[in-house]
Amino acid sequence: MLLSQLTYFEALARERHFGRAAASCFVTTSTLSEAIRKLEKEVGSPLVNRSHSAFQGLTHEGELVLTYAQRITADQRHLEEDLAAVRGELSATVRVGVIPAGTGWAARLLDRIAEAHPRVRFDLRAGLRSEEIVEGLRAHELDAGIIHTTPEGVRGQRVTTVGSVRFTVVGVPALFRERFGSVPASLSGAELSTSAVALLSPGMLAREEFNRAMSEFDVQVTPVLDSDAVAALLSSAEEGRWFAVVPEWAPLSDRLCAVPLEDPEVRLSIAVSRLDTRPVTSVARAVDAAAAEVAAEVAAEVAAEMAAGGASS
Incomplete structure (x- = not known):
């Protein structure tokens, strides 16, 4: 089983179309199709429902393999990012999902990350619902999110309230x-x-x-x-x-x-959320540090406003 096969399979599950999946991986459709057929042969089960070679969804076995594929490809990406950090500087693309109410908070978060890690790039996906962001984090499609949350937080995720x-x-x-x-x-x-x-x-x-x-x-x-x-x-x-x-x-x-x-x-509450995983990746540590910084700034701003209001009264 090759990592490239899992990458192609994950892309097919995401794009739900052989041609679009191949384009997203910068390979031909025939290359992607052949890699997935080899993956099916190795696991001993069909993973994709096909009709005249068109994608018709994943089989039950395919859904199971997808869960592991997402985890494995995410671990590979995190390993590469952590190795870059060990060599001296974090270099990664941080994918952030944002609810409509969170665009201002996202700007502050990304600014703090960029200040600490100048080589980091960002993929900001705005206008999402909190539920979509949580699902994107669990599927390893996002690295962090600006979400609405309750005092109970979100199971399996580290949540830092910022406002x-x-x-x-x-x-x-x-x-x-x-x-x-x-x-x-x-x-x-x-x-x-x-x-x-x-x-x-x-x-x-x-x-x-x-x-x-x-x-x-x-x-x-x-x-x-x-x-x-x-x-x-x-x-x-x-x-x-x-x-x-x-x-x-x-x-x-x-x-x-x-x-x-x-x-x-x-x-x-408006909060920064990420998967609560072990070990903690370099990207996750950067997100946590920036979120804590933003939360402290907001707390100081609120305290100053309350003090000003008390003085004026």
Whole structure:
């Protein structure tokens, strides 16, 4: 069994197309196909479902081999990176997945890594959901992620909290005036529960945290619309028929206004996450050090703001 065979097989599982997989590996389609057939012969089982030589998914055995292939190719990459670090300087491409709310945090993280390791390059994949990033880390497709997290963290991953984001209620001003007489300074969960509301989809971490916060206040909010995209919630709110609950970072059009949600306040932590593996790789150590630095900076900024607020009062 050759490492190249596992690399080609991993590429095929990712691209789900023989031609695209071959192109991503810079080989011909026939070379990739032959390598995978040799791999199937060595393991004694078909790994790929084919129809007229077209990719039709992995077999059960193929899914099992893929798990090991991802781990083996990741170990090879980490070994090369660690050897480069031992020789004097870390040289790697760090792949980072980022949720929409995390772009500013990602910029700070990457800046700290680049400052400590000038030869490091970055592959930033923005606009992902926390769940997609966690899955990408587990599949060794990402080295780090900026995600939403809960106090319990994420099983099998090292999580460093660097900040938080709260959720607000957005809608057209006319709807606020129709429902509450004016655009209020804030809204409570009880007030929201009697209104038509659009929320992020069930199963998403933000929705789970919203439901948990409302439950603690004995409030139940039944949405008229669920969506897994903040942009879709904002578009629906612009029509003026219902409100939407979105993170405060969400860019609003001139047609919308935002009102803080209080009693309860719904807030999600922003964290840097990576696989909790042993041994700890050079890239992982660089990510951990940068995350700790950003977290300390943010804590100092928050303390300074609180001190300034106390002094002014």
